[in-house]
Amino acid sequence: MTKARIDARFAALKAEGRAAFVPYVMAGDPDAATALKILKGLPAAGADLIEVGFPFSDPMAEGPPIQRAALRALAKGLTLRGTLDPIAAFREGDQTTPIILMGYMNPLVSRGFKDFAREAAEAGVDGMIVVDCPPEEADPLADALEAHGLALIFLTSPTTDDKRLPTVLRRASGFVYYVSVAGVTGVKEADAASVAPNVERIRKASGLPVAVGFGIKTPERAAAIAEVADAVVVGSALVDVVAEAVELNEDVTTRVLSKVDSLAKAVRFARRGLTAV
């Protein structure tokens, strides 16, 4: 049961009394070697869990930063194998940091759910977020993942009302992801005041930790969300750092990890009323 890694991590964080920081990085971006260096550096930079984007040609819920990152990775020929191999390499040195793959249905349909689940588990993946797989369509995928101990992590959003929530949570495990804004990734800004009651509502209904993502770009915003959520996910802002560093011919790994460090510190100290240095 690799899902156990997610549960163990959240239990430890709960004991520490703080929220998790979850960076999102796109597999294979900007290139395979750099992406692996970034991945390996994330825990030391303050990542409690890691989301790895599994690129799809037609990512309907992503804003421009992640769309471009996916196309950069695909243009370099990134495959499913190319997404999983670096995770296996990461696992050789890190047995405790959970890794969640985030992507879209078609590459999984194409591989076949059972084969995909087996390969992902072997590589050391702990859970999946599949953006275009609502609970109504989730059973075949959830069955395959469950058989290999992987969590299927469900998305909830401002449009998920109390009546619908039980449908979404029916097969939820690991944690629940709250999409903090109605919109695509990395465009609108999340507002902690409106996020708080929703996180509480979902936590109560699910009995699971609630991670908040979409629209968190700065350490200040991350800290505000960390006060009310169990985990804070930052994606587009990190992916943009990759693009910027490539553009300016700077060291991509250093730039990304330093951004992760500042965000992680903000999250780490949020509930103690301290400001990150």
Next chain:
Amino acid sequence: MNAPVRPNDYAAFPDAKGRFGDYGGQYVPETLMPLVHDLDAAYTAAKADPAFQAELDGFLTHYVGRPSPLYFAERLTDHFGGAKIYLKREELNHTGSHKINNCMGQILLARRMGKTRIIAETGAGQHGVASATVCARFGLPCIVYMGAVDVERQKPNVFRMNLLGARVEAVTSGSATLKDAMNEALRDWVTNVHDTYYMIGTAAGMHPYPEMVRDFQAVIGRETRAQVLEIEGRLPDAVVACVGGGSNAIGIFHPFLNDEGVQLIGVEAAGDGMDTDRHAAAINGGRPGVLHGNMTYLLQDREGQITEAHSISAGLDYPGIEPEHSWLHDVGRATYQTATDAESLEAFMLLSKLEGILPAIESAHALARIGDIARDVGKGGVVVLNLSGRGDKDVNTVAAHLGRQI
């Protein structure tokens, strides 16, 4: 996938989960799911409401200009020397294609739901024009997403949409064609969930769109069936239509699904040829997968990444196909052939010269196969072709391919 079973009643689909066999479904992000359920409930109620149907029928008659004629193409028939060829003249509808049938239905539904902002995607621009038209008629703001590549090759339609008061957003993401326009429209919808109605132009997308668009287009087949019975006193041997997303085809096929003696033939765009990778034939050159909310045949690579469609026709330039066609193909109720760019151009010229009708380059794909089909059926038989749109919009494209300046 399991071997498909031929059903007793082809017209009884989709099922309650929006499925045609394995195809269809609702693969959309959670933010949209409540909206999709609302739409499903609203459409189900409207469908059962005689007042809604009466309102729609009134606009179809007096605004769209229905029924469209079923025309015996005598010279085309003589040219091929086979079965009698009839053309269902959807190109005579207001705005010049079948697209308005669906837009009229959806705008009345959007009004009924109290939506105040309409978004649409378009490839060739015909659905965009039809959307802009009904929005103008009912005084609603309209934003049309169109791939930047298509904006360039369909300039007259962009201007038409502007004249009708719509805003055209050129989409530069991805391959900047129809599929990307659809991605961008979905991103708009997920961002503006409270006031926005997404008017999908083809019978693709998540349930209930494939069913709803089909129902609004099925007026084509209902009229055709009644007209051919009146004129010929019998059902046709074959019904033929071009297939991109497939809304004109499913519209004319659907009322014939349970008439098993009637062959249903769709024609996909083969672009440069099926022996190249530059085509748009999802069924003949793709395999099942999930895109834009439904499971269907798709053009994709080994890794499940969607590949670009290629066709002279912007309206057929889509890597998927509506799920009901995928199912009809699997169960064998309909067959799907292909026509290349070159064959379609030739058919475009042929109909123009023989019948005085410029067909849309989309419809010309079906025309490219009609000779073979008419000869196979043979003298004494009857075939019907859905002439889904008019070709005025394509004269620049055709001229360019002929190396002519206009």
